[in-house]
Amino acid sequence: MRLHALHRGSIHAVAPFAWLLMSLVVFSLAVEVRPALAASCTSKAPEQIVIALDVGHTATNVGATSARGIGEYAFNLKLAQRVRDELLGAGFRSTFLMVTELNGHSGLSQRTERANRMNADIFISIHHDGVRDKYLKPWLYEGEQRGFFDDSTGFSLHVSPRYPESLGLARIMADQLMAGGLHFTTTHEPNNPVGARVPYLDSTRGIYRRDNLVVLRHTNMPAVLLEAGVIVNRDEELLVSTPAYQAIIAAAVTEAVKKFCKPPDAPVAGTKLPSGFVYLADIDPTIRQDIRYAGLHNFVGRPVEGYLANECVLTERAARALSQVQAELAAKKLSLIVWDCYRPARAVREFLLWSRLPRDIRMKAEFFPNTNKAELFALGYLAARSAHSRGSTVDLGIVPADLSALAGYDSTASPKPCTGAKGQRFEDGTIDLGTGYDCLDPLARTGSPNVTAEARSNRTLLQQSMQGFGFKPYSREWWHFELADEPFPQQSFDFPIVARAPPPGANVKQEAAPAPPKL
Ligand SMILES: C[C@@H](N)C(=O)N[C@H](C)C(=O)O
Numbered sequence: 001m002r003l004h005a006l007h008r009g010s011i012h013a014v015a016p017f018a019w020l021l022m023s024l025v026v027f028s029l030a031v032e033v034r035p036a037l038a039a040s041c042t043s044k045a046p047e048q049i050v051i052a053l054d055v056g057h058t059a060t061n062v063g064a065t066s067a068r069g070i071g072e073y074a075f076n077l078k079l080a081q082r083v084r085d086e087l088l089g090a091g092f093r094s095t096f097l098m099v100t101e102l103n104g105h106s107g108l109s110q111r112t113e114r115a116n117r118m119n120a121d122i123f124i125s126i127h128h129d130g131v132r133d134k135y136l137k138p139w140l141y142e143g144e145q146r147g148f149f150d151d152s153t154g155f156s157l158h159v160s161p162r163y164p165e166s167l168g169l170a171r172i173m174a175d176q177l178m179a180g181g182l183h184f185t186t187t188h189e190p191n192n193p194v195g196a197r198v199p200y201l202d203s204t205r206g207i208y209r210r211d212n213l214v215v216l217r218h219t220n221m222p223a224v225l226l227e228a229g230v231i232v233n234r235d236e237e238l239l240v241s242t243p244a245y246q247a248i249i250a251a252a253v254t255e256a257v258k259k260f261c262k263p264p265d266a267p268v269a270g271t272k273l274p275s276g277f278v279y280l281a282d283i284d285p286t287i288r289q290d291i292r293y294a295g296l297h298n299f300v301g302r303p304v305e306g307y308l309a310n311e312c313v314l315t316e317r318a319a320r321a322l323s324q325v326q327a328e329l330a331a332k333k334l335s336l337i338v339w340d341c342y343r344p345a346r347a348v349r350e351f352l353l354w355s356r357l358p359r360d361i362r363m364k365a366e367f368f369p370n371t372n373k374a375e376l377f378a379l380g381y382l383a384a385r386s387a388h389s390r391g392s393t394v395d396l397g398i399v400p401a402d403l404s405a406l407a408g409y410d411s412t413a414s415p416k417p418c419t420g421a422k423g424q425r426f427e428d429g430t431i432d433l434g435t436g437y438d439c440l441d442p443l444a445r446t447g448s449p450n451v452t453a454e455a456r457s458n459r460t461l462l463q464q465s466m467q468g469f470g471f472k473p474y475s476r477e478w479w480h481f482e483l484a485d486e487p488f489p490q491q492s493f494d495f496p497i498v499a500r501a502p503p504p505g506a507n508v509k510q511e512a513a514p515a516p517p518k519l
């Protein structure tokens with residue numbers, strides 16, 4: 001992929017390529033996370049799962065040029081054919097190779113329209129990586145002047161943050177690629193000038209966040225762009241062309257599709273919760289919910305592992321106690337809002353891994369402006385064995401009962417520190433509680449004298465309301481409460497949070513998938 005053509009921040013630097021840039025980006029950048037859906041393929045037999053394999057670039061607009069002068073398109077086509085054969089061989093009989101002739105924006109729209117029209121379950125765009133032209137070093141190959149860059153190696157995966165399912169697919173794919181012995185590239189990190197300079201969605205797996213790639217944003221299905229290797233690297237160009245390398249990629253993609261569509265441990269919507277657990281919405285639908293770790297607006301800046309739905313799951317005992325708090329607050333024309341409830345142990349592991357990556361500080365400005373990320377666990381803002389995983393702990397605040405809609409989160413807007421005064425920090429609709437939620441800062445200490453008198457009194461109201469029904473507060477975080485008499489005091493759970501079953505009697509229509517159009 002031609003990198004200079006993809007990075008918004010480099011418009012001036014790449015003026016000659018502006019037309020190409022225009023063709024690859026869309027300018028409506030407000031990011032809205034769509035509700036997590038179970039992958040549509042989980043309920044289908046392999047031969048019914050429609051897979052659109054998009055060959056990146058075109059025969060006349062070839063993308064990056066390899067160290068030996070070959071257009072990226074040729075690499076993409078060959079690899080995509082190899083991946084298609086592997087998928088077909090594994091029983092995915094509805095795999096279609098998408099080759100586009102049109103260049104520019106129309107070509108990109110054509111790709112997404114085709115995939116949408118054919119009701120594809122999965123969209124995978126195959127690419128090979130380059131670097132910005134100005135970082136290429138000259139060399140002579142077979143008498144021709146060529147450009148190379150040997151410092152970059154490895155694969156990368158790119159997804160739009162609007163679709164949590166895409167991130168799920170990318171994570172499985174990255175794991176498979178690494179299990180095949182490949183490593184991911186750090187080329188595209190924000191502070192690496194040679195690459196796309198985009199944030200990670202998962203820095204442990206080489207998954208980058210792409211807000212503005214047409215093929216990822218406008219496809220109506222889980223969509224992943226795979227950069228299979230770096231063809232401006234002289235060794236890697238040779239490596240990616242070998243049947244052995246292509247076989248690893250093909251096997252990894254196929255295995256990822258298998259796991260994504262038939263995950264052994266990923267229950268689909270409506271799967272029964274372990275005994276003793278409930279969906280809070282089934283116990284008290286009046287309690288507002290904004291499960292932050294299921295979306296982008298949290299301190300890691302991405303949906304966290306195990307949070308596949310924006311649903312509060314708790315032990316029944318905790319949910320019933322919370323409902324009593326809610327009834328008491330309703331008399332004051334107030335309501336609870338929950339931000340985190342049961343937390344799968346895998347999410348805690350992800351927090352731990354994330355805290356060890358010093359470069360990933362994208363969310364610092366809002367969530368921990370004054371705290372060193374490496375110390376978040378030591379300082380007690382995060383627990384390595386969290387009470388949340390026992391199912392009776394909840395993070396919550398108070399909103400006016402008549403609050404209409406919660407303000408949307410725009411991840412592209414300038415961050416507002418959570419320590420700012422009400423009106424200056426993110427407007428979460430709560431009464432003034434002194435900081436935003438998950439403000440990992442001394443100001444969030446429940447008894448902090450440094451917040452306004454109104455915030456102190458509101459914290460006291462929250463604390464007294466919760467203590468009245470058996471919850472213990474936590475001195476470091478005004479929003480965190482643990483049920484004292486919890487049913488599972490010694491256990492840590494790790495089941496994923498999935499969507500609730502539709503209410504009984506709901507008319508769920510099962511439509512037969514239309515035959516995919518000929519490409
Ligand atoms: C991170 C915050 N929401 C939280 O819940 N912290 C406590 C200490 C935890 O991780 O259990």
Ligand SMILES: [Zn+2]
Pocket residue numbers: 340388393394395479480481
């Ligand atoms: Zn908490």
